[in-house]
Amino acid sequence: MKGEVEIWSGDELVFKQPNMIVDGAGELLADIMTVSPSLSSIQNTATSAILDASNYRIQAISFGTGKDAYNQNAHSFDATKELLAGYYASLISTKGVVPVVTFISSIENYSNSDGTLVIPPKVGIPIYPDPTLEVLEPNIQMSAIVGGYYVSSVFPPNGQLTNFMPSAIYTEMVKNTVFSSTTSAVAIAGILGCFPDSSSTIKFSSGDRFSKDYIRRESSESTPYLQAAGIPVVGGFFNAASSMDVSGFVNLIMSSTPNSTYLMSGTSSGLCMSANTSFSSNGIIEYSVSLASGDVGFANMYGGIYHLGLWTIDMQKSLQNGNTPPFAFRQLNNPRKYKLFCRKGLTKNLGFIEGSNADYNNRDLLIKWRLRFL
């Protein structure tokens, strides 16, 4: 145990386990110890910015699932769906939403007939705990084809749940690619997922498709979650706050330190870091982030959440990609490249729901991740 992860649903503690520090943490410390002091003598803002300590702290969290999930669930796309691609275009034009399609055949044990999002996704066996891991789930292969082209040839999997669904993201990402048509673009967004836009996303309904429900955000709903009956309501924190980049990294947005008089930002706005005034004697630092019910519900349609990871900035990769420090977080073309610092593998899908049929709803979740340095 180098730290522990707690997951809360309201006042209920649903999960508490130790985490795993991976080799990337050791590499980060070795990076720190060997940064050349000569950089400080160079009168160049970008160069001296390399020495900014914020480049060497935890800056993001991400979520992942088992590798088999990336060929199934809403990640799958086959000819049957493609025949219906025109419908995608009509949805995007008439409702401004991205369809999320899941086949009954890709669901392990679907038995709920009322169209709710109670999905035990197919994920296979997620990667076992391994301190040498550099991504949440290695060796992911996606077989989805759109317009005759493998999706992974343009957008290779990066080991975690990505964030392609907001129109501002996927329309930019497909530019100058073979998926630049409106129909293909929407299909790409629907396949790569995995977190709802702040406005609305719709789940496709036809024949043997999973649900007949529309999922959309209702601003009048103060506590939106997926409902078992009626029109389900969903919204996502990450894209409402623009805190997650296209690769699925949720940015550290605020902390209670260095000045304890600073107000903590809401955990729905991104990853927050806090420590009390005794941190130098107790060594406890807490990272927290909230997932909206919609974030959990949608992630569940793409395989659920079995992995969590805390990331620092990978200075070398960030520089090699032609970026100039300081690296300001951006949703698109994020100049920050990340190095995995610690991870948590879950034995139970965070999107798993249990309870009576009337209570088949995802709830908002709060993740608290504590690292102990002393």
Added chain:
Amino acid sequence: MKNFVDELGINGHLTIIKRNKDGSEEVLLDDPNIIVSGMGVGLSYLFTGSGSNNILDYQIDRFQVGVSGPPAGGVTSSINQLSGALTESEYGAGSNLFIDVRSQITGNTLTTLPAALIPHSKITRIGDSSVRYTLVIDEEACNNLTRESNQANINEIGMLMKNPTGNASARPILVCYRTFSNIRKTSDFSLIFRWTLNF
């Protein structure tokens, strides 16, 4: 619950080599060391963003040697200073060591202590997560030490993080420590400490 430093597996290995004037070498020690709580304190300042904004302040850039090891309470991770750290003059006026005297963080207090700076050229990354520090006490340094008219022999060493709190005047903190058998340092030889930290 174990802490981050323990579970990350930060450990060190110290090799002490005696190099005589004729170039011959003798290994005096080849053993693990102790990572002390100062490492966790320094990293806490870094990761909370409460300390220095300059990453160089979190580097291990200095070392101390002493003559009173091991500590009376035993060698534990709570050690925050050497038992008998050398004074500035004891390092030797003619040596090649650059001595920097600072207020060192020693628990909840500050103690003014000298330390020898480690040239960056002597800090070598030898693996993805391993760094080797080569500390040289040359022939002119730390020779023929006495305390209270008695011979004082070198028997402890520690390395320090530069200034994790980001104070205007650097406040180092001890991060690793090791005692060893008495070495009566004379001008007939130099001592080379090869200290490898695995993060």
